[in-house]
Amino acid sequence: MPPARRFDLVLRAASVLVDGRFRPADIGVSGGRITAISASPLEGMDVIALADDEVLIPGLVDSHVHVNEPGRTEWEGFASATRAAAAGGVTTIIDMPLNSIPATVTVEALATKRASAASQAMVDVGFWGGAVPQNLGTLERLHHAGVFGFKAFLAPSGVDEFEHLDAAQLETALEEIAEFGGLLIVHAEDPAVLDAHANSGGVGYGRFVDSRPDEAETTAIERVIAGVRRTGARAHILHLSSALALPALRAARADGLPITVETCPHYLTFAAERIPDAATQFKCCPPIRSDANRDALWQALLDGDIDIVVTDHSPSTAALKFAHGGDFGLAWGGIAGLQVGLAAVWTEAHARGIPLERVLGWMSTGPADLVGLPGKGRIAVGAAADLVAFAPDEAFTVHTEALQHRNPVSAYDGAILHGVVRRTWLAGNPVSTAPDATPHGRLIAAGR
Known part of the structure; x- marks a missing residue:
């Protein structure tokens, strides 16, 4: 009888997520990949048995992260962002093209971004490109350089170096992207609706929601649907907050249009009715809406009308977030949640009777599939050994x-959550979140 195969690493657990369900298994890892899944014990150079209260899950893929380096590294940065990711069970992030300077709208800017990340990444990092008025007609160059798709705003982004697309420019971008089979990811709010509902702000959260009504999302999303219908381009709706947009999206998808949808932990966790006055750590665009709206988003996830859950980790300094005495109209928007996204969603899901395997489909396998990374976000033979011991x-x-x-600002401050990431492995190697730990993250590119 030939000797038993000896793996670089064996992870042994009573509950391992394989093919959408938990079961006992040994996971054999060689060369950074999963090379065996066995109901019988495996031999390894290193054998680690998980604790009785731990389950082995795939590393999450977060396709919506604002790292902000270079240019606004005081807001976050690759070192702190990727440590936070690892601590939260996220082993792959896809970085948004803003709020860094330069924005990732040229091949040269992508090279600058990659150079900033290369020596600091604790987890794997990929990059979105941007679609702005100034680079339309040149998007295919960025596509071939390895970006995973192109982000566009339909209303002002808040930073001068990343301008939004008007209706005609959106059509142009969709036509161009359709020609080379790319993906347009869209911050969908309509500027005319926002202008019509602008108000003087203040410390009351309700005034802020009034300034960014559901109509801003529904109108913009209908415009994207119409553009996809005309051009055949693939589009993805970012950070859906309004459940009133779901009927139009459901109908478009039933017609076979290639449109996918995400929402975020903060829209699934918080409700407008319970946001205190001047609590500008809760400000984000589009806004957190009502408790009933939150229920509708959860139902849409269960029904398959929303595909994935990603954090839209969008940090800033405390000075920007808490300036102006708690005026929601003047404070910087964005919620920092990369490290706690999984726990926040799992806490709410568990309270609703939704099993962990559904949550992981929305936060690991789903985002990996969106960006075309079939070897991530799952525990399967041949997949990357990006794994998490989760209690x-x-x-x-x-x-x-x-x-x-980097900055101690988060809407989750003080929240009691369930679900602790005990250990994280990237390509079979343990990831340390110590500031002096050696980075082992890789820069990844679409189609490679």
Whole structure:
């Protein structure tokens, strides 16, 4: 009888997520990939048995992260962002083309971004490109350089170096992207609706929601649907907050249009009715809406009308977030949640009777499939050995000063959540979140 195969690493657990369900298994890892899944014990150079209260899950893929380096590294940065990702069970992030300077709208800017990340990444990092008025007609160059798709705003982005597309420019971008089979990802709010509902702001959250009504999303999304119908381009709706857009999206998808949809942990966790006055850590665009709207988003996930959940980690400094005495109209928008996204969604899902395997489909396999990474976000032979030991029943209180994020600002501060990431492996190697740890993350590119 030939000797038993000896793996670089064996992870042994009573609950391993394989093919959408949990079961006992040994996972054999060689050369950074999963090379065996066995109901019988495997031999390895290193054998690690998970604790009884831990489950082995695939590393999450977060396709919506604003790292902000270079240019606004004081807001975040690759070192702190990727440590936060690893601490939260995220082993792959796809970085948004803003709010860095330069924005990732040229091949040269992409090279600058990659150079900034290369020596700091604790997890794997890929990049979105941007579609702005100035680079239309040149998007295929960025596509071939390895970006995973192109982000566009339909209303002002908030930063001068990333301008939004008007209706005609959106059509141009969709036509261009359709020609080479790319993907347009869209921040869908209509500027005319926003202008019509602008108000003087203030410390009350309701005034802020009034300034960015559901209609801003529904109108913009209908414009994207019409453009996809005319051009055949693939489009993805970012950070859906309004459930009123779901009927139009459902109908478009039933017609076979190539449109996918995401929502975010903060829209699934918080409700407008419970946001205190002047609590500008909750400001994001589009806004957190009502409790009933939150219920509708959860139902849309269960029904398959929303495909994935990603954080839209969008940090800033405390000075920007809390300036102007808590005026929601003047404070910087964006919620920092990269490290706690999984725990936040799992806590709410568990309370609703939704099993962990559904959550992981939305936060690992789904985002990996969106960006074309079939070897990530799943525990399968041949997949990357990006793995997480997760204790789903352990509770903890979020303290922003203890998070790996660069700035101690988060809407989750003080929240009691369930689900603790005990250990994270990237390509079979343990990831340390210590500031002096050696980075082992890789830069990844679409189609490679």
